[in-house]
Amino acid sequence: MRALLRRAALAAGLLLLPTAVLAYADLLPDSLDLLGIDLHETPDLPHVARQIAIGAPLRIVAFGSSSTEGIGASSPANAYPARLQADLRGRLRGLDVTVVNRGIGGEHVDDMLARLDRDVIRAEPQLVIWQTGSNDPLRGVSLAHFREATLAAVRRIQEAGIDVVLMEPQWCPTLEATPGSHRFRDAVREIGAELDVPVIRRADLMQDWVRDGKVTRKQLFAADGLHMADGGYALLAKAAAESILRDAGPVQVAEAVAE
Incomplete structure (x- = not known):
């Protein structure tokens, strides 16, 4: 066997x-x-799959706004990118995994596009996890512009030979009270389907965690009602790791042999 x-x-x-x-x-x-x-x-994340299959270093850029930067976490080590790096290193024993945090709080789609080449493409990762769509409804960005700009940016990343995973906006009291915010969440899902890019459905996950008793609302949210706290970031990192390994496809066999 x-x-x-x-x-x-x-x-x-x-x-x-x-x-x-x-x-x-x-x-x-x-x-x-x-x-x-x-x-x-063909796996959904072929460049990630290749690195795992041949045992080569895996470099991931976590791109986004405050949820990526880690606002609401008690320390940078408890932000989701740092937790994701630790989680993947534990699951892929012996593989050199690096997750680079390129999150800047408060940014909307145009802010992030202005630094796409510098902070993402020049870093030469095999994967970008792009968390987006949270600040756009808060800052009055039109849905049509958000959609057009995001589509173009994802294509640019793919053309650079980098896999992409999108992360939708969070479920939180502040966004729930913002008219039309759910449309940006839906737009992220639609873009993922259109470009055949995996989407981490963070809003659904967060509600499931509370419903299933994995975390309380107090553990999930920071005091500002917008950002996640340590408990939420830990679960988000775990969900992101599971999504990446699932979408890397057949390389799971190589991991099983290594064990």
Whole structure:
């Protein structure tokens, strides 16, 4: 069984390398029914999948506003990017994982686009997690402009050879009281579907955590009613790690072999 797992891991790794695909495509089976894996299915995060499959360093840029910067957390170590780095290092033992925090509080889509090249593309990550859509309704950005600018930016990131995961606005009292804020959340989901980009549905997750008793509202929110607190950021990091590994696809086999 271990030999079969090793062969499966090797096959999965080869499929994630373009040159290997050309060299070995005719030798690989269409699926491994025993493991439930379709080896010819492209993962949603192919660049992340490649790094994990070959054991190469994985660099992630967490891009966004105050939820990424970590406003509301008791320390930078409790912001979600730092927690995500620790979580992924624990799950992918032996892999060098770095999560770079590029969050600046208060920014809307145009502010973030102004630093996209400097803070994101020049960092040469394999993945960008872009948290957006929270400040735009608060600062009067039109929904049409938000949508157009976000679509263009995601395409620019992808054209640079970087995987993208979008993170929608939070569920919180301040946004609930802001007319039309839910439309920005929905726009993030629609952009993800249109560009085939995974979306971390933070609003739904937050409500589920409270309903399921994983965290109380007091543990979830900071005192300002807008930002998350340590308890919320910890759960968000865990959800982001699970999303990344799920969307990286067949590389889970390689991880299982390493264990």
